[in-house]
Amino acid sequence: MNAPAGDVLVAIDVGTSGARTAVFDLEGHRLLEVRRAYPTAAPQEGWAEQNARLWRTCSLSAVRDAVAALAPRTRVRAIGLTGQCPSVVGVDARGEPTGPGLIYRDNRAVAEADELRARYGDAGIHARTGHLPAAFHVGAKVLWLRRHRRAEFAATARFLQPRDLVVRALTGVEVTDGTHAAATLFWDIRTRAWSADLLADWDLDPSVFPEVRGSWEVVGEVRPDVARRLGLAAGVPVVLGGADSQACALGAGVVAPGAMSEMAGSSTCLNAVVEAPLPILLVTHYPHVVPGPYTTETGINTTGLAVDWIARLAYGGRAGRPGPADWSRLDAEVAAVEPGSGGVLAVPVLGDGERTDPDLRGALTGLSLRHGRASLARAILEGVAFEMREQIDLVRDGGARVSELRISGGDARLRTWNRIKADVTGLPVIAIPGDAAVTGVAMLAGLGAGVYRDVADAVGRCVHADPAVEPDDRLRGRYDDVFRRYRALVDSTEVRR
Numbered sequence: 001m002n003a004p005a006g007d008v009l010v011a012i013d014v015g016t017s018g019a020r021t022a023v024f025d026l027e028g029h030r031l032l033e034v035r036r037a038y039p040t041a042a043p044q045e046g047w048a049e050q051n052a053r054l055w056r057t058c059s060l061s062a063v064r065d066a067v068a069a070l071a072p073r074t075r076v077r078a079i080g081l082t083g084q085c086p087s088v089v090g091v092d093a094r095g096e097p098t099g100p101g102l103i104y105r106d107n108r109a110v111a112e113a114d115e116l117r118a119r120y121g122d123a124g125i126h127a128r129t130g131h132l133p134a135a136f137h138v139g140a141k142v143l144w145l146r147r148h149r150r151a152e153f154a155a156t157a158r159f160l161q162p163r164d165l166v167v168r169a170l171t172g173v174e175v176t177d178g179t180h181a182a183a184t185l186f187w188d189i190r191t192r193a194w195s196a197d198l199l200a201d202w203d204l205d206p207s208v209f210p211e212v213r214g215s216w217e218v219v220g221e222v223r224p225d226v227a228r229r230l231g232l233a234a235g236v237p238v239v240l241g242g243a244d245s246q247a248c249a250l251g252a253g254v255v256a257p258g259a260m261s262e263m264a265g266s267s268t269c270l271n272a273v274v275e276a277p278l279p280i281l282l283v284t285h286y287p288h289v290v291p292g293p294y295t296t297e298t299g300i301n302t303t304g305l306a307v308d309w310i311a312r313l314a315y316g317g318r319a320g321r322p323g324p325a326d327w328s329r330l331d332a333e334v335a336a337v338e339p340g341s342g343g344v345l346a347v348p349v350l351g352d353g354e355r356t357d358p359d360l361r362g363a364l365t366g367l368s369l370r371h372g373r374a375s376l377a378r379a380i381l382e383g384v385a386f387e388m389r390e391q392i393d394l395v396r397d398g399g400a401r402v403s404e405l406r407i408s409g410g411d412a413r414l415r416t417w418n419r420i421k422a423d424v425t426g427l428p429v430i431a432i433p434g435d436a437a438v439t440g441v442a443m444l445a446g447l448g449a450g451v452y453r454d455v456a457d458a459v460g461r462c463v464h465a466d467p468a469v470e471p472d473d474r475l476r477g478r479y480d481d482v483f484r485r486y487r488a489l490v491d492s493t494e495v496r497r
Helices: 053-067 110-121 122-129 138-148 151-154 160-171 178-184 196-201 224-230 244-251 303-313 327-335 374-399 415-425 436-448 453-464 473-491
Strands: 007-014 019-026 030-037 073-082 088-091 159-160 173-175 211-213 216-221 237-239 258-265 268-274 284-287 294-300 317-318 320-327 345-347 362-363 402-408 429-431
Touching: 007 053, 007 160, 007 436, 019 053, 019 258, 019 436, 030 053, 030 268, 030 436, 053 073, 053 160, 053 224, 073 160, 073 244, 073 436, 088 160, 138 151, 138 178, 159 160, 160 173, 160 216, 160 237, 173 178, 178 244, 178 284, 224 244, 237 436, 244 258, 244 294, 244 453, 258 436, 268 374, 294 374, 303 317, 303 320, 303 327, 303 374, 327 374, 327 415, 345 374, 345 473, 374 402, 374 415, 374 436, 374 473, 402 415, 402 436, 415 429, 415 473, 436 453
Parallel strands: 007 073, 073 237, 173 211, 258 402, 402 429
Antiparallel strands: 007 019, 019 030, 088 159, 216 237, 258 268, 268 294, 284 294, 317 320, 345 362
């Protein structure tokens, strides 16, 4: 492949399974991508930790190798960033991590989340922050660290999320944006500012969190010493960017009410645009990465991870010798299984709890000798779709309009799964090729650097959608029945810790 040349935009994603750098032309086409993996540790049930230094070193390594692959006269117009959210690490005055990073699916801070809910009431805290406290949130994790890791907490000058840590490495500036701030539980969703009274209630100095800037803003330039190390020209602007799911919504063209974005990766985030936060407690809210509206968010912790699990077990290598999964065979075999998976039901919660239900566990039921691997795989795909249907119903109950589902990310490539999602939810499903999260970050970089006139210009030039998969109305009754049985299983005590 010839080395990309001309003007480009660079997107950095400090993700769950690793960091990556993607290079885009100014029309939203991804030219190349470099990935660097890092592991997740689970030292206890329900815990999920990462070495925060790897967020930084793997990100910069990916940038360096991506830049090295560019043609000599290529001009990097700007760099934008995104990352897993909410995940957090404390850093000292030099910006060095004081302990491991706690990622979003770490559920150790259940007691602290319960204390936040008890103190303000569910409706009260939701009205202020747009969130219902859970161990998922940064604020609960910070309170857990103060209680259980006193030396680590005392050594911490500021709490940063993965994207923020890499911004600091590039520019020397400690900042965050509203999409990350909203995930702390200490940021007022309506005034769009740190809440002095909430912080005071928990004896937290406001300085423990960074200054909040717009997702589309240039927050600095790559430091000269870092630019030399990465092979960049001097003066490349760094645009802050936003949390991965909100950036994904922009990259999918979801900037006004109607469409819903699904970021289909290791986990799933569903985002719809609303003009004001909804009064539904299980729906969380963030400011959009573009000026003005909010995005709702609901999420499922192990979606792509659950499918990857069954793919590796049933479609990877030979018996007893796991290897890379044969995704095309999985897709084809699942397509041949009747809707309803022959009576098999799957609860695809394989990460030791769900973000709003830490005690929930995974399950497969209804198994028989007549079932093969394709029935199990289809049941897991349907189980994720049922969870998505429930989340979409929640948002609609609050008054949001949802008329189509736009899917991006690695799992959008499974055409049978897109068909299942359309039939289960009753919505047209539109796949956005590639990964809209990094596309959205590149669009934000271009907005900050003045490449695009405005959001409409960026969307018009950079969002490239596949034809819609329309739902099959003949299957609606059948899936309604299977969904009711699925809900009864999830509500039972059989899938609780």
